């Protein structure tokens with residue numbers, strides 16, 4: 540049942556602007572929102588994303604760097620979105636570690652630019668800002684939203700700043716604003732070499748002994764379709780002020796367990812050879828979402844398990 544703290548769900552379709560909509564999660568979101576009948580516009584500089592993934596015609600696609608304040612404002616003026624979902628960011632942790640100034644510039648200054656453009660545009664009803672589980676400190680047990688943040692890398696630090704900017708934006712504009720703390724996404728069209736595409740590529744290249752790094756850390760893997768439904772459910776519920784929600788599945792799997800899921804779907808045994816070059820020196824052993832708040836607010840439930848997700852990943856690549 541929906542949380543009474545939320546205003547009446549607003550029916551009907553909206554003009555929606557997704558920043559980062561040509562990326563891994565943004566493209567799933569674009570598809571999902573269009574399936575619901577919304578008119579989707581995508582702003583993306585294609586630094587990590589790919590144009591076809593955006594899934595919108597040229598008239599609704601804007602190749603713009605969010606740090607370009609004028610161009611960003613022009614996109615908002617041209618599209619007049621009711622909902623803004625800000626996902627554009629650099630987020631592959633090794634990339635952020637190697638390029639800390641660029642990560643800060645895009646994730647912080649870029650967010651200021653997007654939020655300023657939203658403020659300057661009449662008719663923005665709601666804003667959703669993508670954050671990450673990386674804002675949480677190393678800890679055992681499921682993380683709830685009120686857990687003290689403690690990012691351990693430049694990426695998590697920039698995203699915590701993004702959250703603060705979102706909160707300050709809400710105070711300044713009174714526009715209802717939601718922060719979504721994404722846990723580890725999996726699904727088709729992954730743009731960065733995270734665990735799933737790394738295993739997928741090796742398996743599809745014919746390897747049955749996989750080269751991987753740390754095997755024991757556990758992560759809360761959530762399918763991009765389930766994430767997209769969580770975002771639309773939150774926006775549909777109509778959060779009244781500023782609020783933060785974990786977006787995860789509430790189950791954690793180790794690297795070994797993910798490999799086992801690939802093995803099950805292949806019907807073959809997969810072995811693992813630890814590749815020292817891939818072993819991270821600093822590693823969290825757990826990162827698990829407490830998703831009770833999201834479920835209570837929206838009634839959302841995840842639909843995709845690891846095995847179903849792996850099955851479609853293997854099929855998709857086998858047939859293309």
Ligand SMILES: NC(=O)c1ccc[n+]([C@@H]2O[C@H](COP(=O)([O-])OP(=O)(O)OC[C@H]3O[C@@H](n4cnc5c(N)ncnc54)[C@H](O)[C@@H]3O)[C@@H](O)[C@H]2O)c1
Nearest residue numbers: 559562563564584586587588604605627628630721724730
């Ligand atoms: N993938 C995950 O597991 C995960 C986990 C936690 C949080 N997140 C967050 O979710 C969001 C989407 O991540 P993703 O996995 O889809 O990554 P992604 O790299 O596929 O998507 C990010 C998109 O932003 C675009 N972009 C980057 N810099 C830009 C700029 N300066 N101007 C305009 N566009 C720019 C990229 O081209 C890309 O299409 C990000 O905010 C990320 O921090 C992702």
